[in-house]
Every structure is written in structure tokens, then in C-alpha cells.
Amino acid sequence: MPIxxxxxxxxxxxxxxxxxxxxxxxxxxxxxxxxxxVIVSAMAGKTNELVAWVNETSPLFDAREYDAVVSSxxxxxxxxxxxxxxxxxxxxxxxxxxQVPVKTTSAHSAARIEEIPTDNIMKKFAEGMKVxxxxxxxxxxxxxxxxxxxxxxxxxTAVAFAAAFNAERCxxxxxxxxxxxxxxxxxxxxRKLDRIAFEEMLELASLGAKVLQTRxxxxxxxxxxxxxVLSSFEEPSDTAGTLVCDxxxxxxxxxxxxxxxxxxxxKLTLLSVADRPGIAATIFTSLSEANVNVDMIVQNIAENERxxxxxxxxxxxxxxxxxxxxxxxxxxxxxxxxxVADTNVAKVSVVGIGMRSHTGVAAKMFxxxxxENINIKVITTSEIKISVLIDRKYMELAVQALHDAFELxxxx
Amino acid sequence: MPIxxxxxxxxxxxxxxxxxxxxxxxxxxxxxxxxxxVIVSAMAGKTNELVAWVNETSPLFDAREYDAVVSSxxxxxxxxxxxxxxxxxxxxxxxxxxQVPVKTTSAHSAARIEEIPTDNIMKKFAEGMKVxxxxxxxxxxxxxxxxxxxxxxxxxTAVAFAAAFNAERCxxxxxxxxxxxxxxxxxxxxRKLDRIAFEEMLELASLGAKVLQTRxxxxxxxxxxxxxVLSSFEEPSDTAGTLVCDxxxxxxxxxxxxxxxxxxxxKLTLLSVADRPGIAATIFTSLSEANVNVDMIVQNIAENERxxxxxxxxxxxxxxxxxxxxxxxxxxxxxxxxxVADTNVAKVSVVGIGMRSHTGVAAKMFxxxxxENINIKVITTSEIKISVLIDRKYMELAVQALHDAFELxxxx
Numbered sequence: 001m002p003i004x005x006x007x008x009x010x011x012x013x014x015x016x017x018x019x020x021x022x023x024x025x026x027x028x029x030x031x032x033x034x035x036x037x038v039i040v041s042a043m044a045g046k047t048n049e050l051v052a053w054v055n056e057t058s059p060l061f062d063a064r065e066y067d068a069v070v071s072s073x074x075x076x077x078x079x080x081x082x083x084x085x086x087x088x089x090x091x092x093x094x095x096x097x098x099q100v101p102v103k104t105t106s107a108h109s110a111a112r113i114e115e116i117p118t119d120n121i122m123k124k125f126a127e128g129m130k131v132x133x134x135x136x137x138x139x140x141x142x143x144x145x146x147x148x149x150x151x152x153x154x155x156x157t158a159v160a161f162a163a164a165f166n167a168e169r170c171x172x173x174x175x176x177x178x179x180x181x182x183x184x185x186x187x188x189x190x191r192k193l194d195r196i197a198f199e200e201m202l203e204l205a206s207l208g209a210k211v212l213q214t215r216x217x218x219x220x221x222x223x224x225x226x227x228x229v230l231s232s233f234e235e236p237s238d239t240a241g242t243l244v245c246d247x248x249x250x251x252x253x254x255x256x257x258x259x260x261x262x263x264x265x266x267k268l269t270l271l272s273v274a275d276r277p278g279i280a281a282t283i284f285t286s287l288s289e290a291n292v293n294v295d296m297i298v299q300n301i302a303e304n305e306r307x308x309x310x311x312x313x314x315x316x317x318x319x320x321x322x323x324x325x326x327x328x329x330x331x332x333x334x335x336x337x338x339x340v341a342d343t344n345v346a347k348v349s350v351v352g353i354g355m356r357s358h359t360g361v362a363a364k365m366f367x368x369x370x371x372e373n374i375n376i377k378v379i380t381t382s383e384i385k386i387s388v389l390i391d392r393k394y395m396e397l398a399v400q401a402l403h404d405a406f407e408l409x410x411x412x
Numbered sequence: 413m414p415i416x417x418x419x420x421x422x423x424x425x426x427x428x429x430x431x432x433x434x435x436x437x438x439x440x441x442x443x444x445x446x447x448x449x450v451i452v453s454a455m456a457g458k459t460n461e462l463v464a465w466v467n468e469t470s471p472l473f474d475a476r477e478y479d480a481v482v483s484s485x486x487x488x489x490x491x492x493x494x495x496x497x498x499x500x501x502x503x504x505x506x507x508x509x510x511q512v513p514v515k516t517t518s519a520h521s522a523a524r525i526e527e528i529p530t531d532n533i534m535k536k537f538a539e540g541m542k543v544x545x546x547x548x549x550x551x552x553x554x555x556x557x558x559x560x561x562x563x564x565x566x567x568x569t570a571v572a573f574a575a576a577f578n579a580e581r582c583x584x585x586x587x588x589x590x591x592x593x594x595x596x597x598x599x600x601x602x603r604k605l606d607r608i609a610f611e612e613m614l615e616l617a618s619l620g621a622k623v624l625q626t627r628x629x630x631x632x633x634x635x636x637x638x639x640x641v642l643s644s645f646e647e648p649s650d651t652a653g654t655l656v657c658d659x660x661x662x663x664x665x666x667x668x669x670x671x672x673x674x675x676x677x678x679k680l681t682l683l684s685v686a687d688r689p690g691i692a693a694t695i696f697t698s699l700s701e702a703n704v705n706v707d708m709i710v711q712n713i714a715e716n717e718r719x720x721x722x723x724x725x726x727x728x729x730x731x732x733x734x735x736x737x738x739x740x741x742x743x744x745x746x747x748x749x750x751x752v753a754d755t756n757v758a759k760v761s762v763v764g765i766g767m768r769s770h771t772g773v774a775a776k777m778f779x780x781x782x783x784e785n786i787n788i789k790v791i792t793t794s795e796i797k798i799s800v801l802i803d804r805k806y807m808e809l810a811v812q813a814l815h816d817a818f819e820l821x822x823x824x
Contacts, residue, residue, distance in 0.1 A: 016468045050488060056428045058495040065498070068506050069491035072484040076462060079481035083470040086477070094480050098510065099556060144511060 042073025272337030454485025667766035684749030
């Protein structure tokens with residue numbers, strides 16, 4: 001039997017009625033002849049409740065205990081989903097992470113899946129079971145303790161199962177009906193994409209389009225897992241949602257696939273840094289050790305052996321970054337004048353694999369922003385994306401103007 | 413280090429504040445030099461929520477999935493308790509049933525503990541861990557699936573750990589401050605007992621005194637585990653609560669230790685049953701197969717080769733009993749006239765190991781009830797208890813009158 005992986009997020013399993021609705025979707029695929037592996041999240045709100053208890057109990061918690069507590073939400077949904085399927089006369093059973101076992105590293109709360117043995121579940125499929133319901137987001141460490149994969153980790157669980165079981169496709173059911181050219185909430189012309197390439201999805205995911213967890217897309221790209229993102233609240237259809245796939249499966253596409261944005265960016269500038277070899281390494285090693293995720297970096301041209309160094313990071317990491325740099329300065333390891341933080345910025349990016357073969361996208365982007373009198377503070381580029389940091393108040397205007405300019409409302 | 417087992421019920425761990433209060437109790441015992449095994453229930457209300465979801469999903473549920481779902485409440489408390497202890501600088505970690513592992517039979521939802529290997533936890537104690545927090549109520553079957561021990565099973569978990577680890581004592585923290593001569597809510601003269609013998613506690617537990625699960629008392633008696641029942645809401649003291657222990661530890665005691673009652677009893681009478689050898693076996697085998705817990709049984713003297721057979725069972729099992737007997741009749745396996753169910757009855761019992769060596773307790777009990785004009789419908793006795801079935805409306809009166817007559821308000 002061909003195998004299909006179906007993942008249901010928290011809003012899709014928020015209560016027994018929603019679980020029933022999700023189970024009906026599973027039933028349709030079983031009727032088509034698939035053996036199905038269902039990956040479930042915790043019921044919406046449950047993980048937040050558990051996290052709040054942990055934080056109330058122990059602000060600097062032992063991550064091993066955090067994982068033991070927060071993983072329980074998925075176990076509840078897995079059992080309820082198996083029961084719901086059984087009620088529909090579909091042979092099903094639930095698996096918790098340690099039962100499969102989903103073997104992970106021991107990096108608690110941010111563990112990586114290392115191996116998913118398929119024998120237990122395949123044996124049950126061979127015996128006539130039609131659906132294996134697996135608690136997402138969790139695994140077991142080499143020490144036999146429960147691990148979790150980080151928030152949104154159920155997407156990663158789903159893709160990892162699809163890869164391990166060589167599934168025909170991995171369907172991610174969520175509360176949006178697919179991947180859009182940009183966020184429909186801030187641009188009404190946003191258009192749902194039928195297909196998007198892994199690389200594009202990866203850039204969009206990491207740039208703030210919250211449809212899929214970045215790691216799950218990385219994993220899908222590496223193992224060529226065809227991912228479909230679709231809503232569990234729409235009528236079932238074979239063309240629903242967006243297929244995230246290898247670019248070879250996409251015949252023609254726009255040069256720019258989408259416009260992404262991220263509100264939670266901050267710009268930090270170190271003024272008057274001594275411009276000597278290794279200074280960037282010193283700065284960014286210390287930020288990395290302080291768990292600051294530095295995104296964009298710009299170094300100005302040096303004057304009088306002094307330079308300014310600008311970088312961006314998520315706004316909630318600004319305090320950590322400031323503390324780490326101040327400590328470096330106090331210890332005499334880093335010499336700079338002042339540290340200026342600007343937390344009123346946003347990042348806007350255009351993404352598309354067509355940019356590899358088409359020139360002029362950057363020029364057009366800068367012209368569009370300039371025509372709207374939007375000042376660009378920092379620029380970074382990759383092979384398939386261009387990102388700019390701008391004042392946050394212009395973010396929506398920038399997204400709309402770029403969407404119009406690249407005519408993203410039209411299919412290619 | 414001597415080992416102490418401490419068990420906290422649902423109300424004692426109902427929220428992070430209560431867990432903190434419970435953890436302080438644990439800290440006091442650690443300070444005395446104990447290595448402590450803490451057994452926790454789910455936060456009050458959580459198991460009911462999970463059970464309700466299961467029932468809503470699948471009225472005739474697969475018990476294996478039921479167990480996977482409902483066991484999650486204890487896992488949450490175990491992690492939170494370990495985190496709370498760590499916050500108090502007490503080295504602690506949590507164990508879920510499968511991690512110990514608590515090996516049980518595969519009788520899901522009513523599993524029995526078969527073995528608790530001590531090596532994992534003892535190794536951690538040897539390494540300096542002071543408290544092992546274990547999720548109660550759960551274990552793992554030979555098939556590697558999660559099992560539960562039935563409602564109230566955390567008491568049994570606690571006693572089983574105390575036996576396996578040869579603990580000095582097993583303290584059961586609950587929302588009452590000990591075992592009383594009767595229920596203080598219906599008899600204001602009820603007195604807390606300092607000590608009670610296992611056998612007496614067993615009769616009281618099975619007769620409806622809901623302080624301890626019956627199985628946990630049986631287990632404690634078999635392995636001579638000294639059990640202390642006490643409140644987590646009272647100030648700590650060495651004499652708090654009630655010690656359930658071997659009768660040899662009790663110097664002098666009243667002939668009658670306590671008066672118990674059970675409201676949820678029903679009386680069923682089969683009229684005009686053919687009085688032939690094996691008829692009782694036929695009836696009670698079929699009831700047992702229908703999972704009806706028959707308690708008291710009375711057979712009238714036969715007339716014309718016909719007799720009446722009366723028995724009692726919990727009220728919520730009456731429908732099941734009626735169905736089983738009707739089926740037997742329809743299949744021609746049992747011949748009787750009518751089945752009369754009386755669900756307006758209650759059971760009242762006096763219990764005391766002193767009854768072994770003192771006569772006249774039964775006579776006195778019947779006289780007291782007669783003086784109050786309470787009609788006795790069924791009587792059963794054991795070596796250390798006498799139970800009567802009476803109209804439910806007289807239950808409180810009977811309990812109060814018996815408590816007075818046996819002077820239970822006075823310590824021996």
C-alpha cells in the first residue's frame with residue numbers, strides 16, 4: 001500500500017468535534033487505498049497552558065522536565081484521534097514518541113530527530129491496521145528521556161515520518177488554505193500559490209511566513225518529500241492547498257514567487273568599532289554564544305581605523321545582545337563607542353527561484369520603495385531573495401507596492 | 413539512606429501553588445535524611461476532563477487508547493513537581509511509568525503491577541538525587557503500551573513503590589486529615605483515629621470510606637507497608653494523620669473501630685427461582701461475566717422447590733445485572749418469576765478487629781437499629797465486620813445511632 005502522512009495542527013484538533021472532522025479527512029485517504037500515518041499536535045491552547053505552568057513553576061527550568069510536561073498535550077490528541085478513527089471502523093492505534101521510537105538527540109526542547117525505525121508501524125500495517133496516529137513534536141533521547149523538537153515541531157515530525165516511510169506525500173493541515181504570494185491580511189490582492197519550490201518556501205518560512213516550520217521545509221527539501229499545505233476547514237479536493245515540491249515539478253513560475261515580511265526585527269549598530277582583523281568574528285561569536293540569532297550584517301567603510309557595524313536580530317533578543325556586548329566591552333575584549341538599538345524596523349523580502357536567471361529584480365525593488373519614499377536601512381541578498389530593513393510604519397505599504405509592481409496577483 | 417514514599421492526591425497538586433506547598437513537605441523529609449520517592453496524581457479535575465473527552469469520542473472505547481490519554485495528567489504533575497523541587501535546590505527528576513518501568517499486566521484501565529525494578533532510581537539516589545518523582549496510576553504492559561491501574565490507582569502505585577524499595581513508611585497526602593470512626597459530614601462526633609489495623613482499613617475502604625483505594629490497603633497489608641494517611645493542608649507534625657499498620661502495632665483498641673456506609677447500593681431479588689443444585693453458581697457466574705460486583709447474597713428457605721434469591725450491587729450496575737439475568741432467562745438457562753430491583757437502599761457496617769474476641773456486637777447493632785425502628789433488609793458478616801442493608805432514608809440516623817452506642821467518640 002502507498003503511504004500518506006497527514007499532519008493536523010492545534011486548531012484542526014482543538015476539540016473532539018474538530019478531531020472528528022480531521023478523522024473524516026483521514027477516512028477519505030484510507031478509502032483511496034493509502035496506509036496513513038497521522039501526526040497530531042496538541043489541542044489548540046493546551047501547549048500554552050503547559051508552558052505557562054512550567055514558567056510559573058521554574059523560570060529557568062530544567063529542559064528535561066519541560067519536555068516531559070509539554071509533550072503530554074500531543075499524547076492526548078493522539079489517543080483521541082485513534083479512538084475517533086476506531087469509531088469510524090478504521091483500524092487505528094496511537095503511538096507516543098518513545099513507543100515508535102522517534103530517536104532524537106538529547107538537546108532538550110530543541111532536539112533533532114536522528115532515526116525513526118519503521119518496523120513497529122510497518123508490522124501493524126501488514127496486520128491490517130490502516131492508520132498509525134503519532135504524537136508529534138516529541139521523541140526520546142539516548143538516555144531514555146522525553147525530548148521535544150521546539151515549537152511547531154510537529155511539522156518536522158510529519159516530514160521526518162514521510163521521509164522514513166518513503167511516503168507519497170506529506171499533507172500539512174492547518175488553519176490557512178495554502179501558501180500565498182504574501183499575507184492576505186495586509187495585501188488583499190494576495191494570491192494562493194498552487195505550487196512553490198522548496199527553496200522559495202524555505203526563504204518564506206524563515207522570513208516570517210508562519211505556515212510551516214523552517215526545519216520541516218529543510219528536511220522536506222533534503223529528502224524530496226512532497227509537502228502539501230492545506231486547510232482542514234475547506235471542502236476536500238485534490239487541488240486544495242499549495243504543493244511544496246522540487247522546482248523541477250514547477251513548469252513555469254513568476255520571477256518573484258512572494259513577498260515576505262517580519263515585524264519582529266531590531267537593528268543594532270555598534271558605533272566606532274576598532275577596525276582590525278577578527279573583530280567581526282569576536283562580535284558575532286559572542287552574540288552566538290548568548291543565543292542571539294543575528295540575521296543581516298552590514299559593515300561600513302572604515303575611517304581612522306574605526307568603523308560602524310550594524311546587524312539585525314529578533315526584537316526579543318535585543319536585551320540579550322546588549323548584555324553580551326556590554327560584557328565584552330567591560331572585559332576589554334571589544335572596543336566600541338556606543339551601541340544604538342532601533343526596534344522600530346521591519347524586514348521585507350522578495351523571494352523567487354526565477355531570480356537566479358533574471359536580473360534587475362533588486363533594481364526594481366529599490367525603485368519601487370524609493371517611489372514610495374521608503375528609506376532602506378540595510379540590504380541583504382541571497383541567490384533567490386532580496387531583503388531590506390525599513391521603518392516599521394512603512395512595512396504594509398512596502399509589501400503592497402512590491403506585490404503590485406511584480407504583478408503577483410497574476411498566475412504565470 | 414532510609415527511603416520514604418510520599419503520595420499527593422489531585423487536590424494536593426491542583427495548581428502550581430499547591431504543588432509548591434506539597435514540595436515543601438517533601439523538603440522537610442529530605443532535611444530529615446530521607447531519600448524520597450514522590451508519587452503524584454493528576455491535578456484535580458484533569459483526569460475527569462480527559463475521561464470526558466474519551467467518552468465523548470468513543471462511548472465503548474478501546475481501553476488501550478483510554479489509558480494512553482488519561483495517563484497524561486500524572487505526567488504533567490510529575491514534571492512540575494520535579495521542577496518545583498529543583499527550584500528549592502533539591503536534586504530531583506521525574507519518571508513516567510514506562511521509564512521506571514512500572515511493569516503491569518495488560519488488563520488496560522484495571523492493570524495490576526507485576527514488578528517495579530529499583531535499579532534505575534537507586535542508581536540516581538546513589539549519585540546524589542534526593543527525590544524521585546513518579547507519575548502515579550500508570551505503568552507499561554508487556555506489549556509496551558501504557559496501562560492505568562483504575563481510578564484511585566495512585567495510592568496503589570505509592571504502596572507498590574514502598575514495598576519494592578523497602579520504604580520506612582508510605583505517607584498518603586490527601587484532603588482529609590486521617591481516617592475517622594465514621595464520616596464527620598454525617599456524624600459530628602466522629603473522631604480521628606491515630607492508628608488503625610490493615611484489616612480494619614481494608615473493610616472500611618471497601619465499605620465506602622473513600623480515603624484509600626482498597627487495592628492499596630490490600631497491598632500494604634501483604635507487604636507490611638506502614639501507611640500514613642494525612643492532610644497536605646495541615647501544619648506538618650510527626651503525629652498528624654492516621655497510621656494504618658499491623659495490628660501488633662496497636663496496643664489497645666475499641667472493639668468497634670468505625671462505622672462505614674455506602675449510599676450507592678441496590679438490592680435485587682429474583683423471585684421464584686427453581687431451587688436446584690448449582691443454581692447460585694449459574695446466577696452469579698453470569699453476573700460476574702457481565703462485570704457486576706455482587707456484594708451481599710441471601711437465599712430464602714425454599715418452598716415447593718422454588719426460592720427467592722436476593723443480592724446487592726452498586727446502583728450503576730443494576731441495568732447490566734438486569735440485562736444479564738434477562739438474557740439467561742430468554743436462553744432458558746435460568747428459570748425465575750420476576751426480578752425486583754430496589755435502588756433506595758444503603759449499606760451500613762461496623763468494623764473492628766476486636767470483634768474477633770468479643771461477642772455481642774451483632775446483637776447490640778441489631779438492637780440499636782431496632783430501637784430506631786430501622787428495618788434490616790439483608791445482613792452479612794465477616795470475622796471483623798457486620799453489614800446491613802437498610803432503607804437509604806435511615807442511613808444517617810443509623811450511622812449516628814451506632815456511633816453513639818459503641819461510644820466511638822471516646823478513645824480506648
